[in-house]
Amino acid sequence: MRRILTVPAVRGLVERSRSFAEGWNAFWFTPADPTLTGVLRVLTGLMLLYTHAVWGLALDDFFGPTPWLSAEMVRDHQQFEFAYSFWWWVEPEWMWTAHGLSLAILALFTVGLWTRVTSVLALIVAISYANRVPMALFGLDQINVMLTLYLTIGDGGRAVSLDRWLARRRGKGPATPSARANLGRRLIQIHMCVIYFFAGVSKLQGPSWWDGEAMWLAFANLEYQSMDMTWLAWHPLLLNAMTHATVLWEVFFCALVWNRWWRPVMLGCGTAMHLGIGACLGMWTFGLIMLVGCASFLPDEVARSIVSAFSRRRAGRPARVAIPAAAVPASAAAKTGHRPMGAVVSVDYGRHRSPADAS
Amino acid sequence: MEFESDREEPMPDPGSPPWSPRRRWSRWAVNGWLVLHVSAIIIAPASVAPSSFLAVTAWEVVHPYLQLLYLNHGYHFFAPEPSYSTLLEFQAERADGSVIARGRIPDRRIVPRLLYHRHFMLSEHMAGAPEEVRELWHRSFAEHIGRKYGADVVRLSQVSHYLPTIPAVQQGIGLDHPDSYEVVSLGAYRCDEF
Incomplete structure (x- = not known):
């Protein structure tokens, strides 16, 4: 065996395999600051709350005894699917109770209380609603569930949560970097790349995405329209440019977003596109939840600055202080029993480098 | 509720003792799941018609998993083209x-x-x-x-x-x-x- 390993070709192969394994481990499992996943959990939770609260405005129409989509019709549609929903076991008189409990679970997930349990329950709630009314859904529901799943895997309640606040009150320090936080964020990033890539390549089958007229067809659809964009009929070149830019952006997002120079460009274009979908086609919820997914590509520093901006606003309010604040962090730590935290590790998008390598 | 229990152990370096067999196996299991999961979320949109026999066959294998997690989607937004x-x-x-x-x-x-x-x-x-x-x-x-x-x-x-x-x-x-x-x-x- 050792003799085989001395053959240059085999040794090269072994080295490459080892290098690949190191890169794989670094990509998925490098402990990361959980602040960003905490922020994503809050944003996803707010969207889940809104989405499900809106079901409450027409609960009888969609989940009542004689809804738009009868049980027979949905079961027929799902007969060969592994689809489950707690709604199949909810009697009509318990409908509002089930809906209220679901909203309570989503609220707990949003504020990050008992998150390890409530994140799993929030996932079950989101999937159950989706599987009961599959013909009333669109992209928003797909992204809602996807994000909830990955924030459950990524321990989304580890930071920016009531769980963390309670832990600190019990004397534990701020959230430490975690491999689960990185895993959750990486899964969101990879899934966003898959979504955009297939959204892009599937458009290549349509002639209007080639002849530059597709954006016109979207804007000229009265049922989608929330802003009159017919003035674009006098600017066909602009329509052509928007059509081609959409396809190019979607197809190449999965490659260019990993490049540090291209990332701001891709995220900026994505923000413009999704805000445009919200403003012109009336799909604000879809546009915003896609932006939450895109936010997984933001650097940790941005998430931390968002959180500290909110913390500063809260700190600006008068509050009763139980323990005298000390000027020196170490003495405050000694009095409160908190362990002082070092700098939080940022995600390293490249391979690990030891201090020796750096020197 | 324990908050610090899942603090990650550092990656073993050549000088430190190797991971326990249990931890090594759990890492392999997570890696195996990652490969399957990422493959599945790619197969789902790839199997939307028109698609190859390979993509459809792969979807036959992974669709229970995708449907269980509500991830079985094509992501063909406004495709092949916006319609009436x-x-x-x-x-x-x-x-x-x-x-x-x-x-x-x-x-x-x-x-x-x-x-x-x-x-x-x-x-x-x-x-x-x-x-x-x-x-x-x-x-x-x-x-x-x-x-x-x-x-x-x-x-x-x-x-x-x-x-x-x-x-x-x-x-x-x-x-x-x-x-x-x-x-x-x-x-x-x-x-x-x-």
Whole structure:
């Protein structure tokens, strides 16, 4: 065996395999600051709350005894699917109770209380609603569930949560970097790349995405329209440019977003596109939840600055202080029993480098 | 609830003792799941028609997992190209033929916009439903409308709202021009049959 390993070709192969394994481990499992996943959990939770609260405005129409989509019709549609929903076991008189409990679970997930349990329950709630009314859904529901799943895997309640606040009150320090936080964020990033890539390549089958007229067809659809964009009929070149830019952006997002120079460009274009979908086609919820997914590509520093901006606003309010604040962090730590935290590790998008390598 | 229990152990370096077999196996299990999961979320949109035999066969393997987690999606937004809309018109009547209510979904008076969109998806999905199950859809819609308005008969129509071309709009044709709507009757449904 050792003799085989001395053959240059085999040794090269072994080295490459080892290098690949190191890169794989670094990509998925490098402990990361959980602040960003905490922020994503809050944003996803707010969207889940809104989405499900809106079901409450027409609960009888969609989940009542004689809804738009009868049980027979949905079961027929799902007969060969592994689809489950707690709604199949909810009697009509318990409908509002089930809906209220679901909203309570989503609220707990949003504020990050008992998150390890409530994140799993929030996932079950989101999937159950989706599987009961599959013909009333669109992209928003797909992204809602996807994000909830990955924030459950990524321990989304580890930071920016009531769980963390309670832990600190019990004397534990701020959230430490975690491999689960990185895993959750990486899964969101990879899934966003898959979504955009297939959204892009599937458009290549349509002639209007080639002849530059597709954006016109979207804007000229009265049922989608929330802003009159017919003035674009006098600017066909602009329509052509928007059509081609959409396809190019979607197809190449999965490659260019990993490049540090291209990332701001891709995220900026994505923000413009999704805000445009919200403003012109009336799909604000879809546009915003896609932006939450895109936010997984933001650097940790941005998430931390968002959180500290909110913390500063809260700190600006008068509050009763139980323990005298000390000027020196170490003495405050000694009095409160908190362990002082070092700098939080940022995600390293490249391979690990030891201090020796750096020197 | 324990918060620090999952603090990660550092990656072992050559000088440190190796991971325990249990930890090593769990890391292998997570890696194996990652490969399967990422493959599955790629296979789901790749298997949407037109697709290869390979993609469809792979989907046959992974679809239970995808459906269990509600990840079985094509992500073909506005593809292959944006199309015209389909709407549902209804008329709820008493036994003597007098009209209780007329309506159309989606209705712009439905607020908030998300709820409007939910109704819009009902009629859009109806248009894409396979021929053999359409009757089931129509009966379900008619039953809901009949019970909601206390009607004896519900008449349904499918409305296709076609998109105007750029030259048409330049000539002053509006998006809601009457000629852009095509109405097809889906039939009358007696509510006492439900």
